[in-house]
Amino acid sequence: MKLMSILSGQGFVMYNKQLAKSVSVNAAIIFGQLCASYESFNNKGMITVKDTKEYFFLTSDTLEEETALTYKQQLKAIKDLEQANYIETKLMGVPSKKYFYITDKIIQELFDEAKFSSDKREDLEKSSDQEVVGQKVTPSYDERETLGITKGNSKPVQKGSSIKKKNKKEKDKNKKDKIDNYQEPIINSHDPDEFKALLLEATGDFYTQFAIGRWSKDDWNKLMKRFVDETIQSGRYENIPVDKIKGYAYVSIKNMADHSDYKKSEEFKEYKEVMEQLASNNTSTYLPFYASNFLEDDNDELPY
Incomplete structure (x- = not known):
C-alpha cells in the first residue's frame, strides 16, 4: 500500500x-x-x-x-x-x-545550512584522505606501538563513548532549560491600537455576507469605521478577549443588517404612517425609550 x-x-x-x-x-x-x-x-x-x-x-x-x-x-x-x-x-x-x-530570512538560513553541510563534507573527505596517507607512510610505527603494549593492556582505552554521553547530557540539559524558560508570547487584546486593527480585519471577512445588496462599499467602510471607533471609545473592547473578536464583529454587523432591513420593510413603512396620523390628530406618540431608539428613521445610533 x-x-x-x-x-x-x-x-x-x-x-x-x-x-x-x-x-x-x-x-x-x-x-x-x-x-x-x-x-x-x-x-x-x-x-x-x-x-x-x-x-x-x-x-x-x-x-x-x-x-x-x-x-x-x-x-x-x-x-x-x-x-x-x-x-x-x-x-x-x-x-x-x-x-x-x-x-529573505528563511532563504538565508537554508543557504547557510547547505554551505555548512558542504564544508563539513569537504572536511570529512580531507580527514579521510589524511588518515589513509598516514597509514601508508607509518605502518612500521603502528606495528611497533602494537608490539610494545604490555600484557593485560592489550586494548587502548576508548574515550569516545564517554564523550558522546557527556555531550548528550549537555544537549538534554540545554533543551530542558529552553523549555523551562520558554514564555508564550502575549497577545494583548486590551491594547486599543492592536484591538482596532484586529476588529477592522474581522469586519472585512463579513463584507460579502452582509454588505452586498444593503450598503455600497463607501457606506460599508464608513459604517465599519464608526463601529470600530465606537467600540474603542466606549471602552467596550476591554471586555472582549482575542478569540471572541470575530464573533463580536459578526453579531454586531448582523444586528446592523437586521436594523437596516427593518427600516426598509413594509412594517416600518406602516409604522411611520401610523405615527404621522397620530401626530396629525394630536394623539400621544410616546413610546418606551428602547423602542423609539430602535425604530426612529433619523436615529444615528448603531444597534449593537
Whole structure:
C-alpha cells in the first residue's frame, strides 16, 4: 500500500522541522501555507508590490480551511513569525485585509545550512584522505606501538563513548532549560491600537455576507469605521478577549443588517404612517425609550 500517495490526495502543507523547533509547530504550519499561497498568487500575477516588497493577502477563514488552525492559533503563530522576522504583515485595501510579506530570512538560513553541510563534507573527505596517507607512510610505527603494549593492556582505552554521553547530557540539559524558560508570547487584546486593527480585519471577512445588496462599499467602510471607533471609545473592547473578536464583529454587523432591513420593510413603512396620523390628530406618540431608539428613521445610533 502506497501510504504517501493516499495521503497526498487529501492535500499537504509544507512543514519545516527546523522552523518548528526554533519558533513553534503552528508557526511552521502557517509559514508553509504562506509559502504555498505566495507561489499561487505569484503565478497568477496577483502580487501587490509596496516599498519594493511583494505582498499577498489571505483571510483567516482561508488559513483555517487550509491548515485546520483556529483563529486564535493563527494569531499566535503569525505573531511568532513576525517576532522571529520570517514575515511582515500590513493592513491594506478597501475593505481592509491583512497582507503578508515573506522575508529573505528563511532563504538565508537554508543557504547557510547547505554551505555548512558542504564544508563539513569537504572536511570529512580531507580527514579521510589524511588518515589513509598516514597509514601508508607509518605502518612500521603502528606495528611497533602494537608490539610494545604490555600484557593485560592489550586494548587502548576508548574515550569516545564517554564523550558522546557527556555531550548528550549537555544537549538534554540545554533543551530542558529552553523549555523551562520558554514564555508564550502575549497577545494583548486590551491594547486599543492592536484591538482596532484586529476588529477592522474581522469586519472585512463579513463584507460579502452582509454588505452586498444593503450598503455600497463607501457606506460599508464608513459604517465599519464608526463601529470600530465606537467600540474603542466606549471602552467596550476591554471586555472582549482575542478569540471572541470575530464573533463580536459578526453579531454586531448582523444586528446592523437586521436594523437596516427593518427600516426598509413594509412594517416600518406602516409604522411611520401610523405615527404621522397620530401626530396629525394630536394623539400621544410616546413610546418606551428602547423602542423609539430602535425604530426612529433619523436615529444615528448603531444597534449593537
